Amino acid sequence: MVLKGRVWKFGDDIDTDQIYPGKYLPLTDKEEIARHAMEGVPEAEEFMRNVKDRDIMVAGKNFGCGSSREHAPVSIKGRGIVLIIAESFARIFYRNCINTALFILECEDAKKIKQGDEIEVDIETGEIKNLTTKERYKAQPISGLEMEIMKSGGLIEYLKKREEK
Numbered sequence: 001m002v003l004k005g006r007v008w009k010f011g012d013d014i015d016t017d018q019i020y021p022g023k024y025l026p027l028t029d030k031e032e033i034a035r036h037a038m039e040g041v042p043e044a045e046e047f048m049r050n051v052k053d054r055d056i057m058v059a060g061k062n063f064g065c066g067s068s069r070e071h072a073p074v075s076i077k078g079r080g081i082v083l084i085i086a087e088s089f090a091r092i093f094y095r096n097c098i099n100t101a102l103f104i105l106e107c108e109d110a111k112k113i114k115q116g117d118e119i120e121v122d123i124e125t126g127e128i129k130n131l132t133t134k135e136r137y138k139a140q141p142i143s144g145l146e147m148e149i150m151k152s153g154g155l156i157e158y159l160k161k162r163e164e165k
Helices: 030-035 045-048 073-076 091-100 108-112 144-152 157-163
Strands: 002-009 054-059 083-086 104-106 118-120 127-130 136-137
Touching: 030 073, 073 091, 073 127, 091 104, 091 144, 091 157, 108 136, 144 157
Parallel strands: 002 054, 054 083, 083 104
Antiparallel strands: 002 118, 118 127, 127 136
């Protein structure tokens, strides 16, 4: 599966309270939740005003650290982001992305990708082509089971499909 999009770049140690501030936790409507994605980061205003469907987020180390709120990946996905590439993810955030079917890849070279670059990513092989700079990078591919869960639409959908068999 190949995804192509424009990059939104974020730094190291972006925590879940920056991704989805705690004051919005009582919200349950996914569209309303999505309106607050990335509200706690300095780049929030530009991101919230200009993000488009099929865009890709790229971050540094330890993306999604902090609390285990599932709202964080739900809000990002709700804004139209189809993939997050980071140097590393907090483990609980990584798991929440799998469970909510938000594609993610870990890539040591994420720091080489810049804001606004156009990239093309084969999420099954981890191959990343920077269409802006003509560079190529290699991300750690997602495991087979994790990919199955994400392609099914998340953990709940995956389990429903398994019950049907």
